[in-house]
Amino acid sequence: MSLLVVGSVAIDSIQTPTEVRENVLGGSATYFSYAASFFAPVRLVGVVGEDFPHEHVALLRDRGIDTSGLHVVKGGKTFFWKGKYLSNMNDRETLEVQLNVFGEFRPTLSDEFKRCAFVFLANGAPATQLAVLDQVTGPRLVVADTMDLWIREQHPDLMQLLKRIDGLVMNDSEAKLLTSDENLVSAGRKILDLGPKFVVIKKGEHGAMFFSEHETYVLPAFPTERVVDPTGAGDSFAGGMMGYLAAQNNFDPKTLKEAMAYGILVASFNVEDFSLERLREIDLDDLQLRMEKYKKMLSF
Numbered sequence: 001m002s003l004l005v006v007g008s009v010a011i012d013s014i015q016t017p018t019e020v021r022e023n024v025l026g027g028s029a030t031y032f033s034y035a036a037s038f039f040a041p042v043r044l045v046g047v048v049g050e051d052f053p054h055e056h057v058a059l060l061r062d063r064g065i066d067t068s069g070l071h072v073v074k075g076g077k078t079f080f081w082k083g084k085y086l087s088n089m090n091d092r093e094t095l096e097v098q099l100n101v102f103g104e105f106r107p108t109l110s111d112e113f114k115r116c117a118f119v120f121l122a123n124g125a126p127a128t129q130l131a132v133l134d135q136v137t138g139p140r141l142v143v144a145d146t147m148d149l150w151i152r153e154q155h156p157d158l159m160q161l162l163k164r165i166d167g168l169v170m171n172d173s174e175a176k177l178l179t180s181d182e183n184l185v186s187a188g189r190k191i192l193d194l195g196p197k198f199v200v201i202k203k204g205e206h207g208a209m210f211f212s213e214h215e216t217y218v219l220p221a222f223p224t225e226r227v228v229d230p231t232g233a234g235d236s237f238a239g240g241m242m243g244y245l246a247a248q249n250n251f252d253p254k255t256l257k258e259a260m261a262y263g264i265l266v267a268s269f270n271v272e273d274f275s276l277e278r279l280r281e282i283d284l285d286d287l288q289l290r291m292e293k294y295k296k297m298l299s300f
Contacts, residue, residue: 001140002041002115003246005032005239006107006132007122008079009046009070014231014274015084015095021229024275025056026081028122028145031232034276035239035266036120037063038284040246043113045069045132047105049076059276069113076101089227090204109135118246120238121165123147126157133164141251143167145238151178163195166251169238171202184209185216200241200260202234208260215253219260222268222294229274233267236279240266265290 012026033042043066050072060067079102082095105128114137121129121144129144136142142165150158151174162168168191172184179187184201188211191199198212205227207220241263245251248259265287272278 001117001246001249002043003036003118003120003242004043004045004109004113004116004136004139005029005036005120005122005242006045006129007032007120007124007145007235008102009044009048009052010079010081010102011052012080012231012275013082013096014229015082016089016229017085017087019228019274021274025059026231026275027079028124028232028235030060031235031270031276032120032122032239032242033060033065034063034279035236035263035270036243036246037065038240038266038287039243039262040118042066042243043069043116045107045109045113047071047073047101047107049073049078049101051076052078059280069107069110073101078102083231085230089230092230107132107135117141117249118242119143120242121145121161122235122238126150126154126161129161130157130164133161141166141245143169143238143242145169145234146174148174148177159194162191165196167198167200168196169200169202169234169241171204171234175199175201188216198256202237204230204233207264208237210256210260212253217257219257219264220298222265222290223297224268224271227271228278230271231275233271236270237263237267239263261291261294262287265294 007029008027010027013022029046033044077100080098085092117140119139119142123145175187179190181187201209241259244259244262
């Protein structure tokens, strides 16, 4: 089934303890769509400036990603993020953010895009995410991402959003902030009470937790020896998860667990190089091989 993602397409500059990369392809919708494309057709909605390199669009199109929803603003500049990772490669500092055309992003969906059965609202202002929900027609599954900025500054809109989605993906610090609860199990339960049918809490190198009315479980991260750039790992996780669900055209408990596992594995490849470089080197067979190793790791 077709999968729609609405979110940021960006240019990043990244500093790690050992390397610096300037002006590489980034953005939540970028990582998500590429990861999801291992499993299912993806339709991307986003906005870039006239400065956005044509080769980046070609890269996405070559993956079979429908970029007809990628709006180019004449004379505009693309969303830019600059960040620095600390020595543990988990913590990072945002050094510079230029929202540029993304700051005025008001997505308008085509009739074809409105009918997508699976919808992912990548990290963005809750008001923008709600505007997308107002346009889609009868989706089977809607999942959203969020961040601390929106929890603090657009809390009423976020609360409205949570009542209209099926699933929420967020990291552990955001879950604690949203619920004012330091216990992640308790926080996950509290988020369910806000509206979503299931919640996935990302824990970085420690994997991810799943919460629904009837299930709570933890899936560990895949042991990755060489972490080069963690940027986009969470978006790649979400893309792998949603891509698998769309491919199966199902989101029952068993399929959700499998989808989370594939999300974890796509993310484990993503962190092994900058931007999309590592994901460009692998195919579905590589994911399946890592899945066999992951299953062996989990069985005892």
